[in-house]
Amino acid sequence: MLEIKDLHAGIDGNEILKGINLTVKKGEIHAIMGPNGSGKSTLAKVLAGHPAYQVTKGEILYEGKNLLAMAPDERAREGVFMAFQYPIEVPGVSNAQFLRLAYNEKRKHLGEEELDPLEFKDLLKERAKVVEMDASFMTRSVNEGFSGGEKKRNEILQMAVLEPKLAVLDETDSGLDIDALRIVAGGINQLHSPENAVILVTHYQRLLDYVVPQYVHVLANGRIAKEGGKELALELEQKGYDWLKTTATETSGATVRAS
Amino acid sequence: MVTEITKLENSYEEAFRTLQGRSKNSRGSWLPHLREKAMERFAELGFPSVKDEEWKYTNVAPIARIDFRPLLLADAVAPGSDANRLADFTCAEAAQSQLVFVNGVLRGDLSSLTALPEEVVAIDLSQALTNPGYSEIAREHLARYADYVANGFTALNTAFVDGGAFVYLPKSVTVKAPLHLLFISDGNRLATFPRVLIVAEENASATLIESYASTSDADYFTNAVVEVVLKDGARLEHYKVQRESAQAFHIATTMAELGPNTSYDATAITFGAALSRHDIHVTMDHEGAECWVDGLYLVTGNQHTDTHSVIDHRKPHCTSHQLYKGILDGKSRAVFNGKIFVRHDAQKTDALQTNKNLLLSNEARVDTKPQLEILADDVKCAHGAAVGQIDQDELFYLETRGIHHDLARNLLTYGFAEEVIGKIKIDSIRAELDEAVLNRLNARLEA
Numbered sequence: 001m002l003e004i005k006d007l008h009a010g011i012d013g014n015e016i017l018k019g020i021n022l023t024v025k026k027g028e029i030h031a032i033m034g035p036n037g038s039g040k041s042t043l044a045k046v047l048a049g050h051p052a053y054q055v056t057k058g059e060i061l062y063e064g065k066n067l068l069a070m071a072p073d074e075r076a077r078e079g080v081f082m083a084f085q086y087p088i089e090v091p092g093v094s095n096a097q098f099l100r101l102a103y104n105e106k107r108k109h110l111g112e113e114e115l116d117p118l119e120f121k122d123l124l125k126e127r128a129k130v131v132e133m134d135a136s137f138m139t140r141s142v143n144e145g146f147s148g149g150e151k152k153r154n155e156i157l158q159m160a161v162l163e164p165k166l167a168v169l170d171e172t173d174s175g176l177d178i179d180a181l182r183i184v185a186g187g188i189n190q191l192h193s194p195e196n197a198v199i200l201v202t203h204y205q206r207l208l209d210y211v212v213p214q215y216v217h218v219l220a221n222g223r224i225a226k227e228g229g230k231e232l233a234l235e236l237e238q239k240g241y242d243w244l245k246t247t248a249t250e251t252s253g254a255t256v257r258a259s
Numbered sequence: 260m261v262t263e264i265t266k267l268e269n270s271y272e273e274a275f276r277t278l279q280g281r282s283k284n285s286r287g288s289w290l291p292h293l294r295e296k297a298m299e300r301f302a303e304l305g306f307p308s309v310k311d312e313e314w315k316y317t318n319v320a321p322i323a324r325i326d327f328r329p330l331l332l333a334d335a336v337a338p339g340s341d342a343n344r345l346a347d348f349t350c351a352e353a354a355q356s357q358l359v360f361v362n363g364v365l366r367g368d369l370s371s372l373t374a375l376p377e378e379v380v381a382i383d384l385s386q387a388l389t390n391p392g393y394s395e396i397a398r399e400h401l402a403r404y405a406d407y408v409a410n411g412f413t414a415l416n417t418a419f420v421d422g423g424a425f426v427y428l429p430k431s432v433t434v435k436a437p438l439h440l441l442f443i444s445d446g447n448r449l450a451t452f453p454r455v456l457i458v459a460e461e462n463a464s465a466t467l468i469e470s471y472a473s474t475s476d477a478d479y480f481t482n483a484v485v486e487v488v489l490k491d492g493a494r495l496e497h498y499k500v501q502r503e504s505a506q507a508f509h510i511a512t513t514m515a516e517l518g519p520n521t522s523y524d525a526t527a528i529t530f531g532a533a534l535s536r537h538d539i540h541v542t543m544d545h546e547g548a549e550c551w552v553d554g555l556y557l558v559t560g561n562q563h564t565d566t567h568s569v570i571d572h573r574k575p576h577c578t579s580h581q582l583y584k585g586i587l588d589g590k591s592r593a594v595f596n597g598k599i600f601v602r603h604d605a606q607k608t609d610a611l612q613t614n615k616n617l618l619l620s621n622e623a624r625v626d627t628k629p630q631l632e633i634l635a636d637d638v639k640c641a642h643g644a645a646v647g648q649i650d651q652d653e654l655f656y657l658e659t660r661g662i663h664h665d666l667a668r669n670l671l672t673y674g675f676a677e678e679v680i681g682k683i684k685i686d687s688i689r690a691e692l693d694e695a696v697l698n699r700l701n702a703r704l705e706a
């Protein structure tokens with residue numbers, strides 16, 4: 001489904017990702033962990049097509065197609081979804097209005113009939129159950145005045161409505177109390193199926209107690225420094241990231257010398 | 260220059276003489292006298308120039324340059340506006356409470372007032388002036404608030420006071436149906452002078468929609484003056500919807516005189532006209548009055564729109580709220596000048612003024628100037644202005660949900676306007692605005 005090959009990307013000439021390789025298949029759950037500033041959000045944003053980041057080398061294939069050639073909205077309609085680490089507030093646009101527009105864009109893309117506000121209301125009511133979100137959130141402006149946890153739940157609600165094939169969830173667990181974490185994790189598990197894939201970007205391993213990944217990749221200084229199964233997350237929990245940072249720096253130093 | 264202006268004023272002059280000649284015998288002397296004084300004043304003032312501080316950013320030379328013909332001179336203007344074509348401009352809520360003026364003339368066949376309570380008066384102004392029941396009220400208030408001495412456009416309108424609307428709300432009446440005054444123009448090079456007087460007696464309450472539209476793309480000139488008088492405890496919700504033809508010139512003045520404990524809620528929506536200017540002036544010379552002076556202007560192409568507002572707090576314990584939002588595309592230009600005066604006596608004034616503008620193109624331009632002049636010391640006042648563009652993070656966020664770039668921009672534009680659109684209580688107007696804002700860029704999408 002997703003193949004990232006030797007991806008180098010950065011912003012304003014500063015290279016942040018320095019050669020990422022990652023393959024994700026249908027039905028899989030991957031976790032990308034790593035210390036602050038290691039490039040996790042950058043990777044997520046490059047996947048979503050954020051215009052501020054430039055890809056300087058490498059390629060990304062999504063369902064065999066060149067993802068980097070697609071505009072962000074096109075990627076989304078093709079089934080790529082990113083839950084933002086810091087969801088954006090959109091004043092004056094109601095959550096329901098926004099979700100319906102997004103949902104209908106996808107339907108149109110698939111050649112299906114659009115839903116009118118009433119039909120959509122029913123669908124939204126169903127999907128909102130996935131994250132136990134109250135109807136009162138639907139008439140409010142998108143994320144405006146939402147608490148940190150509510151914003152994260154709203155991201156997963158969007159995922160529930162859009163049913164992406166590839167979901168990249170950037171620190172969806174941060175800022176959640178334990179009850180909200182359980183709800184959000186439950187939502188992700190409900191939405192995950194053999195037909196789609198999830199990439200969990202996280203700093204901590206606590207989310208991974210609920211949503212269990214098959215693969216864990218540890219990012220350090222713009223590179224994947226270590227890969228393994230779910231045990232790797234536990235190991236990181238015990239050892240922290242410091243030992244990785246050294247390794248990564250050494251590796252990068254070696255590269256510099258070699259080049 | 261001088262000769263040109265003289266020549267053009269003669270064109271208005273000719274129509275003016277015709278009007279005065281016609282009404283010589285039929286009316287009391289005060290009205291022709293008022294017109295005479297106003298015409299003299301117009302002859303002195305002429306049209307304002309950009310040297311005048313109040314007209315610094317709005318050049319009305321195109322209006323002075325064109326030989327507009329007042330209706331009196333324009334020979335039988337095509338009736339054009341039949342009921343079918345009006346459907347685009349009428350409001351469902353006011354189907355039985357509307358007065359329709361076509362090229363300045365009240366059309367009984369297109370109007371209906373059956374939804375109004377019997378005691379409410381909504382008649383042609385010229386009729387009110389001759390009706391012994393209302394002429395005194397009209398005389399007491401007409402031209403008392405709109406100062407023709409200071410303003411050339413008001414002087415010209417006053418010189419042509421004839422048709423228009425006279426609305427009288429007797430004591431304690433509550434009017435549920437909104438009263439819609441619809442001014443349609445479709446005559447090329449036609450000048451019309453809509454004049455409206457609204458007097459609401461104690462505790463009367465009503466909603467007024469004042470709208471301007473065209474069934475053609477004619478290059479006419481609308482010069483309107485509306486005077487609103489609210490007596491003790493009266494409440495008026497006032498919508499002004501300006502969607503004149505793209506070639507038209509629209510100059511309008513709204514003067515509101517608020518009595519004690521009154522509530523005046525004004526919302527001005529501007530879409531139309533090549534050049535438009537709205538002066539709104541709210542005077543709070545009695546305690547306990549509250550007003551909202553809000554607006555939304557949406558312009559594109561080479562459109563130019565100017566709003567000048569004055570909110571005058573003269574007595575204690577009055578509250579004013581002002582929110583104007585502007586959306587500018589193309590090479591359009593907007594001017595917002597909002598003055599709030601808090602006079603020496605006006606202690607405990609609460610005034611908030613905001614003007615925010617969204618530029619959708621790099622070539623659009625806004626000149627905004629909110630001004631507070633406070634002479635009292637125990638007041639709560641704040642004001643602010645902003646000019647910005649679509650937020651790139653918001654845009655990206657919407658796009659990552661599959662929403663096309665143009666639609667995402669529309670949605671954000673809508674979100675920007677929502678604060679004003681959301682306060683509109685007339686569903687049909689709100690729906691029209693929803694459409695206008697959301698689908699504007701859809702047009703681009705399909706193009």
Ligand SMILES: Nc1ncnc2c1ncn2[C@@H]1O[C@H](COP(=O)(O)OP(=O)(O)O)[C@@H](O)[C@H]1O
Pocket residue numbers: 011016034035036037038039040041042043052
């Ligand atoms: N918009 C930006 N401008 C400048 N530097 C940035 C920007 N975004 C990220 N970076 C830098 O890139 C590095 C990786 O950031 P990020 O991808 O957010 O890390 P993570 O999500 O792993 O904490 C950091 O050093 C950060 O400062």
Ligand SMILES: [Mg+2]
Pocket residue numbers: 040041042085170171
């Ligand atoms: Mg991050």
